[in-house]
Amino acid sequence: NAGVTQTPKFQVLKTGQSMTLQCAQDMNHEYMSWYRQDPGMGLRLIHYSVGAGITDQGEVPNGYNVSRSTTEDFPLRLLSAAPSQTSVYFCASSYRRNPYEQYFGPGTRLTVT
């Protein structure tokens, strides 16, 4: 099993550009989520999904879109990049049952200039 994979590993964008961060898992997990990690802020939930076709907002959803057309994939779209979106982004997955033990991908380091 590859687990949770994320691409790209690094990305530099100019303000106003759009892009999609890819996330895939091969563990047949129902629950998938996106987090951003900033210095001193811990991990903050952006969006999550409890199954194909179902998504919901987390703590910091503004400026990001998601969709879940398959169980395996959960892409994160930045609509119009802003310097405030410079961060490290992690995708995670788990079974949809307590305690939601998360398996994380390796992360994408995004810089917006």
Next chain:
Amino acid sequence: TQLLEQSPQFLSIQEGENLTVYCNSSSVFSSLQWYRQEPGEGPVLLVTVVTGGEVKKLKRLTFQFGDARKDSSLHITAAQPGDTGLYLCADEGGSEKLVFGKGTKLTVNP
């Protein structure tokens, strides 16, 4: 909204020393998870604790859940440089939205 507070924020110790880090919640935990994150990588689950008063051991790591299920601690015995990393606690809180603490950054010097 549930808040998880972790302390200390930073900890730098010498190899062989013992240490304890803490996680406190503004509300009762649903099920508390501890993760370790090494530089440049994603967090990795260490343990899940569910029952008040529960104690779990993972080699030199001892995890304890408070009786009232609002606090937890992680104790490391005889720390090694390989224990260096960011230790995060997290709880689902019954909302299907995981909340993470800001973490304790541990450095173990050889």
